[in-house]
Amino acid sequence: MLRSVLLSASRSDRLKQVATDAPPARALVARFVAGETTDDAVRVTRELVDSGRLVTIDHLGEDTLELEQAEATRDAYLALLDGLGEAGLTSSAEVSVKLSAVGQALPGDGEKIARDFAASICERATSLGTTVTLDMEDHTTTDSTLSILRDLRVDFPDTGAVLQAYLRRTEADCADLATTGSRVRLCKGAYDEPESVAYADRSEVDRAYVRCMKILLQGAGYPMLATHDPRLVEIGGALAVRTDREPGTYEFQMLYGVRTDEQARLASQGERMRVYVPYGDEWYGYLVRRLAERPANLTLLARALVSKG
Numbered sequence: 244m245l246r247s248v249l250l251s252a253s254r255s256d257r258l259k260q261v262a263t264d265a266p267p268a269r270a271l272v273a274r275f276v277a278g279e280t281t282d283d284a285v286r287v288t289r290e291l292v293d294s295g296r297l298v299t300i301d302h303l304g305e306d307t308l309e310l311e312q313a314e315a316t317r318d319a320y321l322a323l324l325d326g327l328g329e330a331g332l333t334s335s336a337e338v339s340v341k342l343s344a345v346g347q348a349l350p351g352d353g354e355k356i357a358r359d360f361a362a363s364i365c366e367r368a369t370s371l372g373t374t375v376t377l378d379m380e381d382h383t384t385t386d387s388t389l390s391i392l393r394d395l396r397v398d399f400p401d402t403g404a405v406l407q408a409y410l411r412r413t414e415a416d417c418a419d420l421a422t423t424g425s426r427v428r429l430c431k432g433a434y435d436e437p438e439s440v441a442y443a444d445r446s447e448v449d450r451a452y453v454r455c456m457k458i459l460l461q462g463a464g465y466p467m468l469a470t471h472d473p474r475l476v477e478i479g480g481a482l483a484v485r486t487d488r489e490p491g492t493y494e495f496q497m498l499y500g501v502r503t504d505e506q507a508r509l510a511s512q513g514e515r516m517r518v519y520v521p522y523g524d525e526w527y528g529y530l531v532r533r534l535a536e537r538p539a540n541l542t543l544l545a546r547a548l549v550s551k552g
């Protein structure tokens with residue numbers, strides 16, 4: 244219930260204005276979002292890379308309903324990749340792309356536009372020595388996203404995908420994608436999904452996550468274990484040992500600003516630890532979704548919103 248209220252708040256312009264105006268709220272934004280510009284994203288990436296972590300960068304925005312906006316998002320990614328190239332960061336930083344931000348939901352040939360724009364981003368990334376991972380959105384887009392992934396991997400075999408453990412279909416998708424050269428990020432899943440397609444019970448989602456990890460770690464691909472859940476991180480590490488995974492043949496991933504100490508600990512133990520860094524002016528919905536994931540963060544939000552700074 245609270246989560247649903249917060250997810251509605253993520254679409255409120257008035258609350259966004261409050262969060263923009265109040266200095267304490269701005270500090271909260273800065274904890275989870277790198278900033279609004281390409282320079283901000285490159286600066287934060289540099290800091291993380293200097294601390295031994297890898298990075299994937301998300302230009303915030305989704306559900307684009309105008310072609311111009313999809314083009315602007317594509318161009319923002321191209322500029323970001325150039326910025327990473329100039330800063331010498333492409334061996335440690337890649338990009339994450341939401342297909343709905345590059346036109347997937349446009350009426351008519353949206354899927355083709357998204358495929359073409361994603362291909363331009365993949366081409367630039369490849370030329371600069373880095374990769375692209377396709378984020379996964381709500382379940383109505385899963386088939387389309389996996390179909391675009393298959394097409395992109397013909398020319399750009401390093402293109403990665405995200406699978407969401409809460410979806411009942413995902414064990415089968417893990418088996419399909421656990422093949423040589425295939426990069427798969429496994430997360431729990433962040434959207435409000437109906438029980439017909441997704442597990443509703445948190446412990447069921449956790450059990451599904453473990454089954455999916457096993458499939459990916461036993462397979463021939465490159466698993467990217469994206470979770471902040473301490474138990475799942477521990478099980479992931481143990482499974483990697485049990486499946487004889489060499490260091491460098493899988494990685495952990497967490498969000499910027501979440502469990503930062505644990506990120507540093509894993510990196511210092513020699514694990515590949517990649518941080519998902521969002522940036523851009525459409526930060527508000529992303530921020531509220533992160534806060535909704537954890538009750539303790541709601542106190543931070545409430546304090547930030549009532550304080551005049």
Ligand SMILES: Cc1cc2nc3c(=O)[nH]c(=O)nc-3n(C[C@H](O)[C@H](O)[C@H](O)COP(=O)(O)OP(=O)(O)OC[C@H]3O[C@@H](n4cnc5c(N)ncnc54)[C@H](O)[C@@H]3O)c2cc1C
Pocket residue numbers: 377378379380405407428430431432433434469470471472473496497498501502518519533534536537540
């Ligand atoms: C790198 C990355 C990429 C992602 N990409 C996608 C995607 O493409 N599609 C998608 O649907 N979802 C994506 N997600 C989000 C994901 O699906 C979950 O919603 C999110 O990661 C929370 O799940 P969790 O596994 O961390 O477990 P949870 O059950 O949410 O949390 C477990 C524990 O982690 C800690 N924790 C979790 N969140 C926070 C927080 N905000 N602040 C502090 N501590 C916290 C707490 O100790 C908590 O008890 C991504 C997540 C990551 C890390």
